[in-house]
Amino acid sequence: MCGILGIVLSENAQDSTSIAPMAVDCLTALQHRGTESSGLVGTNGCFNDHFEIVKGHGLVRDVYSNESIGALKDSIAVVGHNRYSTAGMKNAINCVQPFVLYTAAGLIAVAHNGELVNAHRSRDKILRSGVGLSTDTDSELIGQIISKTIAQNIKCRGENYEISGDISKELAATMSAIELSYSLVVMTYDRIYAIRDPYGNRPLSIGQIFSTKKQKNGNVNSPLSFIVASETCAFPAGTKFHSEVEAGELIEISKTGVKSIWQMVPKPKAFCIFEYVYFARADSMFEGQQVHGVREECGKILAIESPIEVDIVSTVPDSATAATLGYSLQSKVPYEPVLYRNVYVGRSFIQPNNEMRQTAVTRKFGVLKDxxxxxxxxxxDDSIVRGNTMRIIVHLRIASPPLRYPCYMGINIASKNELIASNLDENEIAESLGADSVKYLTLEGLEKAVQKNAKLPTESIGHCVACLNGKYPISIDF
Incomplete structure (x- = not known):
């Protein structure tokens, strides 16, 4: 999962404009994508100057203080990250992103969402070239590949090569060397690059932030700043949606605007379908449609596929609520809440180990007995992954197909042994969970719900469903 963010001030922004508080608010809106750590890195726009770095373990609200945000007050651009770890040491402070690296072209900061399939090959190649790594994370590996490519290109161009914030050629070469899975924001001293892997597996969207206040040129219709984020829910009020970063696209964001500068040869589209099912916030937009509407449609199709005679329909709060409303509308069975969710307990799925997930679940729900x-x-519920949540509750309809296969592209599911549906059929799952019955949405039903209102040409729509059917976008080295 992970949440990534980049903001660049427009040349029209007032001198007093500070993007640091805005960046913290945006990371707060992306908190559901990672709760282990958070970081912000800012540049003042001067070459060979330092980057301001604020990082820490825990929630966004615990990492940033007024004092630490103040250190970023002169930043003309920032990149940010909320971490949900799949690869790398869990608690080491040097694993907290964004990663900052000194390169032959100056400082860069890298924030990464995803997980490199077959990363061991790239890691071995980097280590054999003489480059040391301080962590075992894919994100640092990507940064080192970029740094190595910069050094090679500068050497080829000779001593008189003029160093600037433009590293687009080096990033294009890096993208060609790593296939899946990544969304990246990369910051130099004066600009940010937004990059998405050629399969479009992880989300990334761009917006223009407008202000009603008078700006330098007196034109209130000019954007105050530009933003790139994992989800549109992170966009502040007054943001106009610009575009999703296309699969395999490299976009430059600077004070003058947003510019697409390179596009890889397209691969079969493999956007993670579980962004719709669980990961994303319901008010985010993907493929021209809101996540809430897709989840509601999943509930409607589930009611058609798996009807049952009952008195009420209820939900496992909160990500299953939209599907529950859809089920209720389609079945004409009234909706009634039966579980109360403790809002101070985070998402159990993204806890770093199974013991912590199970502990979170026991604190998560109370029953409205009346x-x-x-x-x-x-x-x-939206899904059953490991079965931790469901052991606490009881007659189930799941608004997604059974998860039977591991994910190697950024979700912490590394073994079939962890997945309850990989080892048990529906009747056995019901018995295991203490339910009267368990029925899942079919894969055909999920794909129908996702594609129904997508605002993209049919040829541009494609989703990764490997965790559901075992068919991965590329071959995996086990």
Whole structure:
């Protein structure tokens, strides 16, 4: 998962404009994508000057203080990151992104969402070239590949090569060397690059932030700044959606605007379908449609595929609520809440180990007993991954297909043994969880829901469903 962010001030912005508080708000909006650590790196726009760095373990609200945000007050651009770890040491402070590297072209900062399939080959190649790594994360590896490419290109161009913030050629070469899975924001001293892998596996969107205040040129219609983020839910009020970064696209964001500067040869589109099912916030937009609408459609199709005679429909809060409303609308069975969610307990799925996930679940829900007594209930959840959440509750309809296969592209599911549906059929799962029955949405139903209102040409739509059917976008070295 992970949440990544980049903001660049426009040349029209007032001198007093500070993007640091805005960046913290944006990372807060992306908190659901990672709770282990958070970091912000800012540049003042001067070559050979230092980057300001603020990092820490924990939630966004715990990492940033007024004092630390103040250190970023002169920044003309920032990159940020919320971490959900799949690869790398869990608690080491040097694993907290964004990574800052000194290169032959000056400082760069790298924030990465995803996980490199077959990363061991790239890691071995870097180490054999004489470059040391301080962590075992894919994100640092990407930064070192970029740095090495910069050095090679400068050497080829001779001593008189003029160093600038433009590293587009080096980033294009890096993209050609690593296939899957990544969305990146890379900052030099005066600009940010937004990059998405050629399969479009992880999300990345760009917006223009407008202000009603009078700016330098007196034109209120000029953007105050430009933003790139994992999800549109991070966009501040007053942001106009610009575009999603296309699969295999390299975009430059500077004080003068947003410019697409390179496009890889397209691969079969493999956008992670679980962004719709669980990961993304319901108000985010992908492929021209809002996540909430897709989840509601999943619930409607689930009601058609797996009807049951009950008194009420209820939800496992919160990511299953939209599917529950869809199920209720389609089945004409009234919706009634039966579980109360403790909002101070984070998402159990993204806890770094199974013991912590199970502990989080026990603190997560309370039962609204008056709504349960003498009722036949169909309880809707978005998915069952490991079965931790479901052991606490009870007659189930799941608004996604069964997860039977590991993910190697940025989700912490590394073994079939972790997946309850990989080892048990529906009846065995029901018995294991103490439910009267368990039924899943079909893969065809999920794909139908996702594609129904997508605002893209049919040939531009494609999703990774490897965790559901075992068919990965590229071959995996096990």
């Amino acid at each position: 709504n349960v007594v003498d009722k036949r209930i169909v309880l809707i």
